[in-house]
Amino acid sequence: MSHKRVTKRKAIIAAGGVAALGAAAILLPQANASQDGTSDGAASVKTLKAGDASDLASQLEKLLGDAFAGSYYDDAGKQLVVNVVNVSGDKNNVVVQAEKAGAKVREVENSKAELEAAAKTLKAKATVPGTSWAVDPKTNKILVTADSTVTGNKWDQVDSTVKTLGSGMATIRKSAGTLKPLVSGGDAIFGGGARCSLGFNVTAGDGSPAFLTAGHCGVAAEQWSDSQNGQPIATVDQATFPGDGDFALVKYDDPNTQAPSEVNTGQQTVAISQAAEATVGTQVFRMGSTTGLNDGQVLGLDATVNYPEGTVTGLIQTDVCAEPGDSGGSLFTQDGQAIGLTSGGSGDCTVGGETFFQPVTTALAAVGATLGDGGAGAGDAAGGAGAGAGAVDENGDGIDDNTGEAIQGGGDAGAGAVDENGDGIDDNTGEAIQGGGDAAADGGADQNANGGADASGDGQDQSGNGKNRKGGQQDGSGVNESH
Structure with a gap:
């Protein structure tokens, strides 16, 4: 009998660059740490892993209805904190339901509906390139950020809009950097003179191997290579930017490509088990081709970012640093949950800054793909x-x-x-x-x-x-x- 060789290209998620030692030191020893159990404080408040806290937050949002005003993860105490408003006069019942579920309950002034209405006002009156805003559940307010390009009349427009909302609803701060998508010319995955980072390997709806990256990378070039001036290995299938997200599905040209669901940080390979929703307060890690591995926390959800190229909505705001070329890179948790794709931000990994990410769950649903190799x-x-x-x-x-x-x-x-x-x-x-x-x-x-x-x-x-x-x-x- 003759044996038929099967051609299989090996592809691995590993954004280029040397891993940052600080982030690696956090990631490596704790990759398999368990945080399950019950806290030593109030018996009703559960000690949770970040992924479990995200699941519980989603359940409580449905359970509490209009009383739910956001939530965040207390990384130090490993607890989910849920904001509630007394919308029906039955505060005790709301608190009891949330506490029975294992959350720590905090009563706040602004309801989710009021915060969403304030965000609509900002969209209508303060959509200026170089600005962003997202709800900060820790303060129960909208945090508006204006970069160094927002000056003169543009600053007055944004600042006056925030003031009309009131100090109890929104705050504004200046950022020293310039808010921009983090794409660059150089070496990582290459297309049309641009350099980006591969995010997560996925299986497309037709069963073919593919990967997710940033949408602004997907609209910059149709074909992508794994080496500078190299032959293309993948072709953009779908891309969204600007608008309702910043994500692209790129299919490998060789249908036999093996595309493992993992992130190579340079010091260890982290298996990616599932896609998960972000939770404010969760510690996250970002891998990118320019700056390698860095970590930080989720600061806000459903962020609106006004890039020079246009407005992008539905992003995750973090304090993880990033630089040009890191675009599309993977945002994940230490226990292997895929969270986001690097979109853009301001600052760098020397002075710090804020970075925004496309939620992986939203991207997967939009392009009809599943995480990993199926x-x-x-x-x-x-x-x-x-x-x-x-x-x-x-x-x-x-x-x-x-x-x-x-x-x-x-x-x-x-x-x-x-x-x-x-x-x-x-x-x-x-x-x-x-x-x-x-x-x-x-x-x-x-x-x-x-x-x-x-x-x-x-x-x-x-x-x-x-x-x-x-x-x-x-x-x-x-x-x-x-x-």
Whole structure:
């Protein structure tokens, strides 16, 4: 029987640049830390992971209705704080419902509807390039930011609008930097002379491998390469910017591209398990091709940003720094939840500043994609259920680094490139069974193999060296080169 080789390009989420040691020091020791349990304070207030707090906030928003006035995550106490207003005179019932659910309750003055009305006033009267605004649930007010370009009559227009809303509803502050999308010319993922960062690998609605990046990158160029002046590897399918978001779906040109759901920070690979809504107060990490790994907190949700190119709504506001070229890069939590895509901001990673992100959940829904590879073979030794789970370890060679033995693919016939006979060959067609690590490619070992051999027994991938190139950013591209 002849064995058919299956071409699979290996792509990994890894934005270029050296990881910031401060953020890495926070991320590395705590990546698997559990924060479940009950607080030592009020027994009714639960100690929660950030992702669980986000889920609880969504549930309470539905449960409390008009009484819900926002929420935020107390990172120090690992608690969800929920703002409530006494809209019906039944304050005690509202408080009891929220506390039973495990939240810490705080009574505030401004309702969600009042805050939304104030935001509409700002949109109508203060839409000036260089400004942004978002609700800050910690103060129960709208925080308006004006960058260094907002001066003279433009400043007077914004400032007077904020004053008409009242000090109890909105505040304004100046930012030293210039608010702009963070795209640049250089080295990472390249298109039309622009440099951006790859965000998260996804599976498009038609089942093809793709990735998310910033929308302003997607409208800047149609085709993208993983090296400067290199051949295109992906083509923009959909892009939104400006308007209701800043996101783009870019499909890999090779339909056999393996696109694992993970972020390579340069010091460790963080598996991305799911997309999640942001919660104010949550600690988040950003990976970008210019500045590497940096961390900070979510400051506001549903932010409106008035870039020179136009207004973008529905963004996440943070105090994480970023610089040109970081656009599109991944925003995630230490427990592997995908949160956002880098849009733009002001400042830099020397003096600091604010950065805005496109929510991943909104982008996925808009483009009809799902996070990761849809179980079709991420090539991850710790991979979950589905085709090819566990067929290839992190080095891409199919060898267990501790035992030196071939890694067995999980699942039934075809799932781990091993059929009932253990030879990885379809008995009807005589061809190699395809999966996340099939018997004929990428070190997806069958049961007869020693050390990750393919069905021909030579232990080699398409390059003939038995290894795939690991995503270590040597070229700053954020995407592995295939062999």
